[in-house]
Amino acid sequence: MKKHRTSPTTDSRYKPARPFNADEFGRVRRILGGKVLFVQGDAAVAYGALLAGCRFFAGYPITPATETSEILSQLMPRVGGVCIQMEDEIASVGAIIGASRAGVKSMTATSGPGFSLMQENIGYAAMTETPCVIVDVQRSGPSTGQPTEGAQGDIMQAKWGSHGDYELIALSPSTVQECLDLTIEAFNLSETYGIPVILLTDGIIGHMREKVVLPEFEEIELTWRREPTKPKEEFQPFLVDSTKIPEMAIFGTGYHTYITGLTHSETGYPATDSQVDHHRLVQRLCDKIRDNRDRIVQVERDYSDGDKDTIGIVSYGVTSRSVNSAVKMLRQDGLKIDHLRLVTNWPFPEKEVAELSERANRIVVPELNLGQVYHGVREAVAGRSEVIPLWKTGGEMHVPHDIVELVKGGVK
Amino acid sequence: MIVRFAGFGGQGIVVSSYIIGKSAVLDGKKAIQNQAYGSESRGGECRGDVVIANEEIYELEPTNYDVLVAMTQPAYEAFVPLLKPGGTLILDSDLVVTDKKLEPKKIKKHAIPATDIAFKKFGRKIVANMIILGYMNTLLSPVSESALEKAISESVPKGTEKMNLEAMREGIRLAREGKG
Structure with missing residues (x-):
């Protein structure tokens, strides 16, 4: 294991x-x-x-x-x-x-x-x-x-x-x-x-x-925002380097900092008329996270020996506890179970789920809703595995037995 | 071991489950504790669950119990059917009348007049839960006595530690003497 x-x-x-x-x-x-x-x-x-x-x-x-x-x-x-x-x-x-x-x-x-x-x-x-x-x-x-x-x-x-x-x-x-x-x-x-x-x-x-x-x-490691490295007169609040993340001046420290929900240029002032400015800004807001997804995304893998013909379970949050119990029971019955726990929900761990689909023929997704992470899993799996939801609402957790039954092939 | 404490708000139901859970953690075991109560903080139905194990606990909402501590008639009637066969029922004998038809097979029953003892011996009904805790722990040993003492001392209002610990010891004495 x-x-x-x-x-x-x-x-x-x-x-x-x-x-x-x-x-x-x-x-x-x-x-x-x-x-x-x-x-x-x-x-x-x-x-x-x-x-x-x-x-x-x-x-x-x-x-x-x-x-x-x-x-x-x-x-x-x-x-x-x-x-x-x-x-x-x-x-x-x-x-x-x-x-x-x-x-x-x-x-x-x-x-x-x-x-x-x-x-x-x-x-x-x-x-x-x-x-x-x-x-x-x-x-x-x-x-x-x-x-x-x-x-x-x-x-x-x-x-x-x-x-x-x-x-x-x-x-x-x-x-x-x-x-x-x-x-x-x-x-x-x-x-x-x-x-x-x-x-x-x-x-x-x-x-x-x-x-x-x-x-x-x-x-533990504790991180604080990057404060300005440039002199006050040269500072622009949304000017970025290759990290695509701006330095952040604290209000009241003498740096000119203007923020607005309107589309803005590097100066912080509104620039709502330009398609180019808007596209560049919004693309960067997305890219600063997308470019770093490998640094950000955390998952926990509890995989079976071997690398194919397994049964996958993708879980997150409190539901992972019920799944842990089900995984134990299923392995006692001799099944090859791969449990992928998503610590990060967003950005969606698409790569990690795709990797699981290379091993698992079926992927079960238990969650306390009527289908949310299920859709992300299906998109990442892209038809390589069968994706089977196990939805539950009403305030009670999944009973491990229900997960076991579904994984073993019982249709709910 | 899965224990459900049930009664009404003000009897120290939730705090009892908390104290057992905290004691288990002090003993180096795994524990989870949950509670449910109505919108009234006193007088409404309430319960406190605690699960103690040596291994990781995955089932956070158990549906059957090894031990039920019932401190009111509605609590007894609602939860005794959920006791595992062979499980242990501890109740306050002045507050609960049992009904064999509701009970699973082969349960062990222990009835002590905890609230009455608490009032007569300590002048405070509120320490009935401490008598029950000492009694239950001596009977079933889910946690060590030293951890239980420490958890009680750290969990009760300042200045009441001595009375609460004495009530707990009264419960231990009752169990050792085979009462109930």
Whole structure:
């Protein structure tokens, strides 16, 4: 059995402009309590944010995401940060974009209905290349749905929720430990690429308690946005080098920085009349992520020995836990199972799924919705394997037995 | 081991499941804990589940239980059918009347008047859950006694540690004496 996790750490080209020193990190660690904790996923997200150096949180309470706000309302003042309860989710994401531009790592947390409200400003963050982290603790929708039940219904919305063309990154934790680890990763990625990063947890993991081990300062890498390297008079806020990622001047530091949701030139000023300017800008917003997809995309492979005639399962988030159990049962029955877990939902791990389709004759895709990642898998597989969905909604996880039955050929 | 604590809000149901889960983690085991409760924080139906294992836990929403702690009649009636055959039922004998028709085969039943003891001995009904925790842990040993003590001390309001630990020890004593 091969178990391999690709873990591209954030690009070493981008050194933190403002290193978070070991003393400050240690102070946060002490506030959080011992090294080993037994906490909810929502708490792990809050702790991960503080350890990543997040010092601004704005949110509006919503089940099952409220605990993150609640915890940060208590802890932010103790680490010199700010936590604001806003009037709604639109204002919350607006506030974190502003705070990020003012030089502070910023986050909000919500669930489906609030995430829907945030979409316009997520597009604004993408267009203005403002790093920020948005946590969506998914619950059953559409609309108000089942407030206390978990779901995986916002995968497509995370990528396509705002209008126009842009790229962002979305991550799916499957354990409470990963809620903490991937929150740190989300900050690193947003700071590196100057984009909103979406952390897609769910009501099950958000409210479940599990063991969490807090990292040591030396064990993690923290990234900050690139600050200007040019003299003030030469600085243009959207002028890029070969990385296609602009340097980011903090508001109020004397650099001329103008940002707008309108199509803009390198100066930041509107340039809405030019087809060339618009195309170049939007192409770059997409390219800065697409060019780096190998650095960004994380998957976990738990593959069988051999390289063909296997049965594949693609899973992500909380559903991976049920799949792990099913994989164990199926292997006990002598089946060759390849389990590909998507840690990154967006950019879609198309290459990794395509590789799986070279080995697997059938690929089963269990998810807590009525078909979202299924479509990405089908596109990547391009007819090489049979893709079989296993959809479930209503707030309960897949029972491992159902996955086993489907994989063994039972038609649902 | 899969344990469901069930009763109504205010009986320390969720915190009991949390304390067992935290104790298991202190023992170096794997644990997950979940809860469900109505919109009322006190008086509504509520439950807390905890799963303890030596290996990774993949089933986050178990449907059958090894142990059920029932602290109200509705909790007993709703969840005793979900107990695994041969499982253990622990209940507060003053608050639950059992009905053999609802129960799976060969379950082991233990009934102690935890709420009554809590009131008479400690003047606080609220420590009934600590009596149950000590009792259950001595009966079934899901976690070490030292971890349980530490988890209780760290989880109860400051200043109440001594009373809670004494209540837990009362539960241990009842189990050792074979009560229930």
